[in-house]
Every structure is written in structure tokens, then in C-alpha cells.
Amino acid sequence: MNLADPKSLVEYAATLDCIHCGLCLRTCPTFQLTGNEASSPRGRIYLMRGVAEGEVAGDDPVYHEELEFCLVCRHCESVCPAGVRFGEMMEIARDRSAHTAKRPLLETLARRIGFDVVLPNRALMRLAMSLLGFAQRSGVLARVAPLFGARKDALLALPAVPPTSEREPLGLRSPARVLERGEVTVLEGCVMPELFGRVNRATVETLGAIGFTTRACGTHACCGALHAHNGELEGARSLAKTTIAAFDGVADQGGEPLPIIVNSAGCGAHMKEYGRLLADDPAWRERASAFSARVHDFSEFVAAHAPPDWKPSVDASDGARAFGRVAYDDPCHLCHGQQIRKQPRELLARVAGLECVELANAEQCCGSAGIYSMLRPADSNAVFEPKLAALDESRADTLVTANPGCQMQWQSGIERAGRNVRVVHLAELLAEASRAK
Ligand code: SF4
Ligand code: SF4
Known part of the structure; x- marks a missing residue:
């Protein structure tokens, strides 16, 4: 990278893909908050292009503020007729901005x-x-x-x-609970085992209930998604290689590498992009693409592989087990990042005894966005407000999500607002529903 060349500070060619139609503006949470063009996807692309063409300085404070204000929710990608890869552009721009930004x-x-x-x-x-x-x-x-x-x-x-006691790592091998139909590996993650070990255990339990033995990678920690999201691409590449090596080391008896199941939408979206991340590294390029092809979101895999006779159910008459009205909220990196929308809903519809309702604007970001809620709490809370209004409108008793960051955001937002709504990961609900009565 030649920092003296402003074109190296952004992905210049990709900025030219934008046809300025403006269709992305109404989907963008930061544009909705401010109404400022610069806080919209189109405005940010315009700024990036300005940097590349030397019209905006690489250390321009407005440019840097807009890079940080963006949630990288990728909602703009879902509506863009020109196929602009905004998330990728943001990763690169944030990475390069580390060389020009003046951080405290x-x-x-x-x-x-x-x-x-x-x-x-x-x-x-x-x-x-x-x-x-x-x-x-x-x-x-x-x-x-x-x-x-x-x-x-x-x-x-x-x-x-x-x-x-609730933060113990998963067992290296957890046998299927019914007749075994195959083996898979699961990503435990970095924060997940510490704060959401119960979600990892529920993931293993649900996979076991549909006939899959799960294997874990022992000491492997982080896939690098938070790094890439926050412009730390060198660290992200290094962790991608560590992750590939760790999972390639877990094979079936015939030596074939196993499918990789991920219960964190942000991590899954990132791991499916390892091929792109390591595209310029000839030693890793092909291995990374092969790895990405083995990555499945939890809901994607369970919906595709659950046998017809798997009949999860909840007993609404049992208070401890009741979920009441259930609303599913799409994590951005599942719907916009992985195009997975129907599988979680199909799985919820399959649970006998559940009353499922749709949440208005379920594909709108909740404001979690990795560590965004820590870095910019006021903006994060403002983005969350319409989500809470949609939850109130739905009169749901349980909010279901499929990403740990969203789970934290919903939990804290609901507590702050004093609502009595349970927040669960899809895996937790399915594990509970598939438990023997
Ligand atoms: S990624 Fe999200 S916040 Fe960022 S510009 Fe696109 S829609 Fe707006
Ligand atoms: S929808 Fe796509 S092409 Fe249209 S303004 Fe937004 S980024 Fe540009």
C-alpha cells in the first residue's frame, strides 16, 4: 500500500459502481437518524471517491466520522441495484484510515x-x-x-x-442424541464461551437432536470478524489462517474436513468471505475458498438437515417452558450478509405450541453492530429505539435472534425500557423445544 497515492486509501474501482440512484437511503439507519446525505451509503461512497480523487483529504474529520458512524449493517447492499459491495468497501476504508486517523x-x-x-x-x-x-x-x-x-x-x-461453571469449553466430541447421521464442527468463538456458553451448548444439543455428532476445536478462539469489521485487516487475515488451520485439523474418519456450523451471524458472514480476504495470498487463497464453502449458519444447516420426524414442541401450559408470542428479528449479517431469511422462520414454524408473529422492519439494524454499541452508545441506542417500538407493536413475549451481539443489544434495551420480554437465541429455543418431555 502506497499511502502517498490517495487511491490506495479506499477501494476506488468499487466506488465507481454506485449509480447514485439513492434507493439505499431509506434503508440506512444513520441516514434515518440525521437526514444528512454524508451519513448515507451514497454519501459515504461519494466521500470515499473524493478521497481517492484527491478532493477530500485522507485525514478529513468528516470522512473519518462517517466511517465510524456507519454500523456496517449492509442493509444498503440488499437494496442496491448496482451490486455495490458496501461492507467490503467499508472494511478497506476503515483499515486504511488507521494510517491517517488521529486516535487518542x-x-x-x-x-x-x-x-x-x-x-x-x-x-x-x-x-x-x-x-x-x-x-x-x-x-x-x-x-x-x-x-x-x-x-x-x-x-x-x-x-x-x-x-x-457455565463458561466451560464445549467437549471435543459431543455424540448425536439419536441415530447418528453425520459429524460437524462448531465454532465456539471468542466472547461466546464466556458470555453465551449456554447458546453454544444449545447449538450442540439441537444438532445432536437431529442426529449430528459435534466436534469442537479446543483452544481456537477468534475468527477475526470483529477485526475486519473495525478496519484491522492484517489481524483479520492472520486469524483467518489460524481458524482455517484449526478447523482443517478436525476431520472425519475418512480424513474429510467437516462442515463448520456457526451460531453467530457476524462470524458466519465473515468466515464465508475468507476466500476474498485471502485472495491475494497464493499460499492460502484456495484453501480459504474451500474453507468458506464448508461454513453454514446454524439455522441454515438445521433447516436443511433436520429429519422429517424431528418434531420440536413447547408446552404453553408449563410456565417455565412457555415462550408465548414469539417474534424473530433478523440479524443484519444473516439477512444482508448471508441472505438467510426464511430458514430461522421455517424452524420456528416447525415448533409445535409456538405462536409466531412478524416484527415490523425486522431487517433493520438493532444498533449492536459488533462493538459499535460500546464505541458509540448514544447512536446505538437511537438506532435501537424504532426496534423497541416494533417489539411493543408486535406484543411479543419472546424475542428470538441468531447473533450474540444482537442478543446483548435486545437484552439491555429491553431491560432499560422496563419491558417484560424474554430474549433468546434461536438455538436456545430449539434446544428447549427438542428436549425429551
Ligand atoms: S452499512 Fe448500514 S449504516 Fe452503513 S451506510 Fe449501509 S445501511 Fe447505512
Ligand atoms: S443503492 Fe447502490 S447504486 Fe444506488 S445510491 Fe445506493 S449505493 Fe449507489
């Missing part, structure tokens, strides 16, 4: 510790979460949170870190 020293330090040290290391992530759990339980977090200014509420809204 503390923020730079926090990014280096988070992205380079903690996220890729399962043991350090565990330690970090243990410290967070201690700070939550002892009241230390409540005392120090005001030091973080505008990010105070986001820190306090973090879910309670579960006890150590």
Missing part, C-alpha cells in the same frame, strides 16, 4: 490490547471476563464506569458474566 492514545492502546492480545487468546479472554465478572459483582464496575464518560452506560449494560 488511550483508544489506540485499548485497540491494540483488545484486537492483538485478548481477542485471539482464549485464556486471556477468559481472564478478562473473570475480571469483568468480579468488577460487576463487587460493585467496582459501577464505581469506575463514570470515568469512561459517554461509554459508562454501555459498560454497565454489559450482561452479567456467568459463573465459571
Whole structure:
């Protein structure tokens, strides 16, 4: 990369794909908040093009603010008639902006510790979460949170870190609970085992209920999705290689690599793009593409492989098991990133005893967007407000999602608003519904 050449700061050729039709504007959450063209997909592409053509300085504060304000929800991609790959353009622009942006020293330090040290290391992530759990339980977090200014509420809204007993890694091999139909591997993730171990266990349980033995990758931690999303492409490439090597090492008895099941929409969308991410690396390009072809979202795999006689059900008369009216909210990286919309709904419709309702604007971003809710809590909350209104309108008792970040965002938003609505991952609902009565 030649930083003296402004065209190297963005994906210039892709900016020329935009035909300025404006169809993306009404879908964009940040444009809806501000009404400013610069905060729309078209406006951001215009800024990127301006940077490449030397009309906007590479360190222009408005340009950098718009790169950070974007949620990278990719809703604009779903409606774009020109096939603009906005998410990819943002990843590249954010990566290059790291060389031109002037970040405060503390923020730079926090990014280096988070992205380079903690996220890729399962043991350090565990330690970090243990410290967070201690700070939550002892009241230390409540005392120090005001030091973080505008990010105070986001820190306090973090879910309670579960006890150590609920943060155990998955077993390396979990046998099918019915006649075995095959083997798969599952991505445990970096944050998931610490905050949502129950979702990982529910994933394994549901896969077991439809006849799949699951294998886990032991110490593997992070797929690099948060890195790519936040403009840390070098780290993302390194973690992609680590991930490929870890999963390629888990094969069936014939030596064939196994399908990879992912219950986090953001991670799945990213892992399906490893072929593109490593396209310029001849040693990894083909292996990365082959890996991506084996990645399946949890709902995608279960909908395609559940046998006809699998009949999950919930008993509405049993209070502990009741879900009441259930609304599904599409995670952006599932619907816009992976084009998966009908499978989660088909699976919910298959559960006897559930009353499913549609949420208005279910494909609209909830404001979670990876670590966006931590970095820009006020904007994140503002993006969430219409989602809460849609939930109220639906009169749902349970909100179902398929992404840990969205699960946290819904949980904290619902608690903040004082609503009595349960939030679950699709895997949790299916595991509960497929449990023997
Ligand atoms: S990715 Fe989302 S927030 Fe960013 S420009 Fe597109 S629609 Fe707007
Ligand atoms: S919908 Fe696509 S082509 Fe139209 S303005 Fe938006 S990004 Fe450009």
C-alpha cells in the first residue's frame, strides 16, 4: 500500500459502481437518524471517491466520522441495484484510515490490547471476563464506569458474566442424541464461551437432536470478524489462517474436513468471505475458498438437515417452558450478509405450541453492530429505539435472534425500557423445544 497515492486509501474501482440512484437511503439507519446525505451509503461512497480523487483529504474529520458512524449493517447492499459491495468497501476504508486517523492514545492502546492480545487468546479472554465478572459483582464496575464518560452506560449494560461453571469449553466430541447421521464442527468463538456458553451448548444439543455428532476445536478462539469489521485487516487475515488451520485439523474418519456450523451471524458472514480476504495470498487463497464453502449458519444447516420426524414442541401450559408470542428479528449479517431469511422462520414454524408473529422492519439494524454499541452508545441506542417500538407493536413475549451481539443489544434495551420480554437465541429455543418431555 502506497499511502502517498490517495487511491490506495479506499477501494476506488468499487466506488465507481454506485449509480447514485439513492434507493439505499431509506434503508440506512444513520441516514434515518440525521437526514444528512454524508451519513448515507451514497454519501459515504461519494466521500470515499473524493478521497481517492484527491478532493477530500485522507485525514478529513468528516470522512473519518462517517466511517465510524456507519454500523456496517449492509442493509444498503440488499437494496442496491448496482451490486455495490458496501461492507467490503467499508472494511478497506476503515483499515486504511488507521494510517491517517488521529486516535487518542488511550483508544489506540485499548485497540491494540483488545484486537492483538485478548481477542485471539482464549485464556486471556477468559481472564478478562473473570475480571469483568468480579468488577460487576463487587460493585467496582459501577464505581469506575463514570470515568469512561459517554461509554459508562454501555459498560454497565454489559450482561452479567456467568459463573465459571457455565463458561466451560464445549467437549471435543459431543455424540448425536439419536441415530447418528453425520459429524460437524462448531465454532465456539471468542466472547461466546464466556458470555453465551449456554447458546453454544444449545447449538450442540439441537444438532445432536437431529442426529449430528459435534466436534469442537479446543483452544481456537477468534475468527477475526470483529477485526475486519473495525478496519484491522492484517489481524483479520492472520486469524483467518489460524481458524482455517484449526478447523482443517478436525476431520472425519475418512480424513474429510467437516462442515463448520456457526451460531453467530457476524462470524458466519465473515468466515464465508475468507476466500476474498485471502485472495491475494497464493499460499492460502484456495484453501480459504474451500474453507468458506464448508461454513453454514446454524439455522441454515438445521433447516436443511433436520429429519422429517424431528418434531420440536413447547408446552404453553408449563410456565417455565412457555415462550408465548414469539417474534424473530433478523440479524443484519444473516439477512444482508448471508441472505438467510426464511430458514430461522421455517424452524420456528416447525415448533409445535409456538405462536409466531412478524416484527415490523425486522431487517433493520438493532444498533449492536459488533462493538459499535460500546464505541458509540448514544447512536446505538437511537438506532435501537424504532426496534423497541416494533417489539411493543408486535406484543411479543419472546424475542428470538441468531447473533450474540444482537442478543446483548435486545437484552439491555429491553431491560432499560422496563419491558417484560424474554430474549433468546434461536438455538436456545430449539434446544428447549427438542428436549425429551
Ligand atoms: S452499512 Fe448500514 S449504516 Fe452503513 S451506510 Fe449501509 S445501511 Fe447505512
Ligand atoms: S443503492 Fe447502490 S447504486 Fe444506488 S445510491 Fe445506493 S449505493 Fe449507489
